[in-house]
Amino acid sequence: MSNSRLVAVTIIEKVLNENAYSNIVLGLELNKSELSDKDKALVTEIVYGTLKYKYTIDKILQHFVKNGFDKLESFVLNILRISVYQIRYLDKVPSFATVNEAVNLTKKKSNIGASKLVNGVLRSYLRETGEKYYNEENDIERLCFEYSFTKALVKLFIKQYGPQKAEEILKGLNYKPDVTVRVNTLKLTYKEIWEKLIENGYNIEEGYASSEAIRIIKGKNIENNILFNEGNITVQDESAMLTAPSMDLKPNMKVLDLCSAPGGKTTHIAEIMKNTGIVLAFDIHKNKLSLIEENIKRIGITNTTCEAQDATEYVPDLFEYADRVLIDVPCSGLGIIRKKPEIKWSKNIKDINNIIDIQRRIMDNASKYVKKGGVLVYSTCTLNKDENEGNIEWFLESHCEFKIEPVFFGEFDNIKYNDKGYVTIYPNEYMDGFFITKLIKS
Template sequence: MNNSRLVAIVVIEKVINENAYSNIVLGLELNKSDLNDKDKALVTEIVYGTLKYKYTIDKILSSFIKKGFESLDSFVLNILRISIYQIRFLDKVPSFAVVNEAVNLTKKMSNVGAAQFVNGVLRNYLRDDAAVYYNEKNDIERLCFEYSFTKALVKLFIKQYGIITAEKILSGLNQKPDVTVRVNTLKLTYEEIWEKLIENGYNIEKGYACLDAIRIIKGKNIENNLLFNEGSITVQDESAMLTAHSMDLAPNLEVLDLCSAPGGKTTHIAEIMRNTGHISAFDIHKNKLSLIKENLDRIGIINTSCDVMDATIYDSNLLESADRVLIDVPCSGLGIIRKKPEIKWSKHIKNIENIVHTQRKIMENASKYLKKGGVLVYSTCTLNKEENEGNIDWFIENHPEFKIQPVFYGDLKNINYSDSGYVTILPNEYMDGFFIAKIVKL
């Protein structure tokens, strides 16, 4: 397959129609294609951009498709979506070229009638590029259209954070993420890894919030790099890197990681502990244990064992067995929309109540596994306060033998330190949205 727009549509079809993960299916389709690096970059831009702005694009298209989207073949609808994205949001592709490409591809993959329809919709859109598609006097409609979020999510963020911070969150979640890597000083020093990346042609910068981080500004796929394959670096967002640094780690501790896959935080804990002590890495999904083991082997970790476990079910064998416990609990994922834009419209707010119940069961069990004087770290990659502050406040209220211990990562504009001691990281161009609470057993 060597047509970049066709590859993009194949990916979008699977994400929208089959609930596939954008990052996984995009990688698979690009690897199968015969595209050069430039065209692969275009496919990536179109896929993530179209998914990111799907709400806005669909709002525009609904003005021109009077019979509703259900009347259209899925391929035709998605070629209209990627075309509107390119015309509205990409400067490097001329509008006439986008229309011609869309018409020709529709003619080839569908029929002449569908191609004429695509041509008509796109040319009608181009005739009035200053048209307004929402009520400009309504803040919620403006935010939904401008940042391309559903009304449910916009209302949630406004209710929990206020409109000013909510808009900052929406803007941050639309930022294009750079690749960030964590250095493994079990193998090489930070300076040695820095020099080797430069020698390999990477344009790099120091991390924004974490001393272990290097930001990859430009360069080839880092996971094809020898430094990655040898375990000297691991791809990880800086927000996630801060989790292990919150655990007061030291050599020879007994550590439990109850929701471990794919192992990014587990391996970071092992690196900080210099491969001493013991880490028990658990996950509910047996098939995901292989991902953890691959990372352990690649990085050279020898102090970690992996086992299947449902963290919501209490295991009496673990009672007061750990010096440190990490629960990076399953969550709604609203903080990582930069990397998985389909979360904008694939997550339903009404399901959050069930998630909170699961998170609290995991917290209850984790607290029992901790020794007196031990540290429990609770983290999520969401910005929903019910899953974050709400859970911590509930836990502390019901467990007087625990207290929150404040953490500090530096005076950065996007890191909010609460009076209670927990931390909310707002998304920006450097970091995903995240929440961390450090709890000590008295």
């Protein structure tokens, strides 16, 4: 197995065994490797693909390792996982070559016995590629296997959205995301940035839902590009790009962003306000403030300051301070599985329920910071209704001075405008799952 596969296994080990974030550890490992751009792309494909289809892959492996699956050496198990992923989902490498490389790496990094096991399992799988590994009469098992989600998450989506919409969500969360960038019109026009990206060799398309978005279809790492380094563009999903415009921002306003790291929405707020007024960006994690400050400096923003602050703790000095308050609250992240597939395995229902109390404490504090006549925007990157609609209904019952003001982003198949005024964005090939509600204080 080539060095690229070893790097892929190393990354998966850290994600699954050490709870590392896939995007962060992938970047670190690729940067310190000496792999070619082609091999780096293959590692990225294998890592994200294996994490995405882990449930399905494990069901297949359990069919062939009937006894002792849970006792397999982690490194060996992950060699098996990336190999099944390549055989089942990739056409780039012949199956026999995948098997041979897996056996050789196991022999080198583990022992002869383990290499024989890997050889036997993979060759048995190649002989039985038409085998069914789940009960075809059980729709839950079918959805779990076909889309590679845990039963708990499949049941959650079915309970909240019904079988048909749940399957659409599962499908949407498995799309491979393109890189999307937001243009910074403080420096250049959309047309100028578009032309410069083409000059730099990028294959690009217009955004799907946001007028400020450009999709990068093909090209080198965008964060190594001069347009990014000079602050002309910011990498951001289109769902997140809709948040700041929903705040009805005006020049010279006072704005609070209570959960701001890494700063994508914060900088968007400042851009829309044309660098006027005051933007205060808070985050509980002091070490993450440097990310916001880096983005602010790179983009050329001068109206924003950053400070470490726990959004669940009330700050009396901020009472009715702000014209606009954004709370993009910490959440279960079930809407961004396209980009962080390990969320499928790192979240359980208990974790999801525990976070709701934190969200409501943030909502309660934020309500006190908004001036009368001001706007509070609540957003999440999850599709769990308890964190979305459930929290809004709780908030309105206990904060009668607020009412929902509907927002409209255009007619799109994946954007649902609820009769009560909040917006759910379903994941598709262009956008992550997201939730946005605009609230007015009387």
